[in-house]
Amino acid sequence: MSRSVQTLLWPAMLxxxxxxxxxxxxxxxxxxxxxxxxxxxxxGHRVSEPPFSYxxxxxxxxxxxxxxxxxxxxxxxxxxxxxxxxxxxxxxxATRFVMVKSxxxxxxxxxxxxxxxxxxxxxxxxxxxxxxxRFVSLRSSNIRSISDLAGRSVAxxxxxxxxxxxNAINRQRMLNISVLLNRENSDSFNLVTNGKASAFVxxxxxxxxxxxxxxxxxxxxxxEETFSPPExxxxxxxxxxDAFKAVVNASLEKxxxxxDIQELYTKWFERPIPPLGQxxxxxxxxxxKAVFSKPKEYLE
Numbered sequence: 001m002s003r004s005v006q007t008l009l010w011p012a013m014l015x016x017x018x019x020x021x022x023x024x025x026x027x028x029x030x031x032x033x034x035x036x037x038x039x040x041x042x043x044g045h046r047v048s049e050p051p052f053s054y055x056x057x058x059x060x061x062x063x064x065x066x067x068x069x070x071x072x073x074x075x076x077x078x079x080x081x082x083x084x085x086x087x088x089x090x091x092x093x094a095t096r097f098v099m100v101k102s103x104x105x106x107x108x109x110x111x112x113x114x115x116x117x118x119x120x121x122x123x124x125x126x127x128x129x130x131x132x133x134r135f136v137s138l139r140s141s142n143i144r145s146i147s148d149l150a151g152r153s154v155a156x157x158x159x160x161x162x163x164x165x166x167n168a169i170n171r172q173r174m175l176n177i178s179v180l181l182n183r184e185n186s187d188s189f190n191l192v193t194n195g196k197a198s199a200f201v202x203x204x205x206x207x208x209x210x211x212x213x214x215x216x217x218x219x220x221x222x223x224e225e226t227f228s229p230p231e232x233x234x235x236x237x238x239x240x241x242d243a244f245k246a247v248v249n250a251s252l253e254k255x256x257x258x259x260d261i262q263e264l265y266t267k268w269f270e271r272p273i274p275p276l277g278q279x280x281x282x283x284x285x286x287x288x289k290a291v292f293s294k295p296k297e298y299l300e
Contacts, residue, residue, distance in 0.1 A: 031244040044091040044108035053110035063268035068109035074251035093159035108236035127232030135199040152198035155188035165227040212278035256292040
C-alpha cells in the first residue's frame, strides 16, 4: 500500500477501533489491533478447491491464497510490522462462516459467493472472481439440461449457495431429484466419476478445476444451462470491522488496477498448476475485467 493510502486510512482505522470499545466481539473493529498485538494474520483456506484454495504437499496455495498473501504484505506496511506471520487454518463450506464470526480466522481466502443472506453474518471484500452455478455429468450419460436431472441422484456440497439453488429449482419444477450431500467438492465429484450420482452442482469454475485434475478430463461435460445469474466471489471478513475491510479493499484495488492481476490470473487459470499440471485454459472474462477495472463492493 502506498504511503499516501496509509496516511488516509490509518486515522480512520484508529478512530473506528477506539470508538468501538465496549461493542460486541462480532461488531468491534479490533482485527487490526489483534494482528498488531499478536504479529499474526490468520487465513482460512480450503483443502481441495483448485485453483482458488487447496493444499499441495500440505501447504496452502492457490489464486485466492496468493491474493491474501499480498493483502498481508499491505497490512504489514499499514501497521509498520515487517515481520507479520501467517497462520493457515483449514476450513470447509460448513465451517467457514462460523470461523470468521468467532474470530478464529481473520479472513477466508477461497471461492465463497457473496450474496445478501451471507452478508448478514459476515462481510465481503471487493470481488476477486465472477462465476455461475452449473452441473457436471459424464459425457456418456447424455445429460444436458436441468430438466434431464429429474428423478436422478445429484451430488452437492453442504453449506454452499449451489445446494440452496438446486433445492429451490427441485421444488419449483417438481423434479424429484435425490440430493446426495458431501463435505468436500472432491467427494461430490467422485460420486459422478463412480456412477453413484448423475451430476454434481457447483460453481462452473470449480467444476472445471475438478475436471482438469481428473485422470480423464474428456469424460466430463459442464452444462450450458445455469442455476443462477453470474455471482462474485469475495474474501470473507468479520462483520462490522470497517477499518479492517478498508485496508483489505485498498490492497485489492491496488492489485486489481495494476498489471499484476493479469499475471496472477494467467498463472492460475491459463497455465499448468501444481501438483498435477492441470490447466483450466480459461481466459479472463469480460465481466471479470470490468470488475477489476473499477473495484467496488457487491451489494446485490
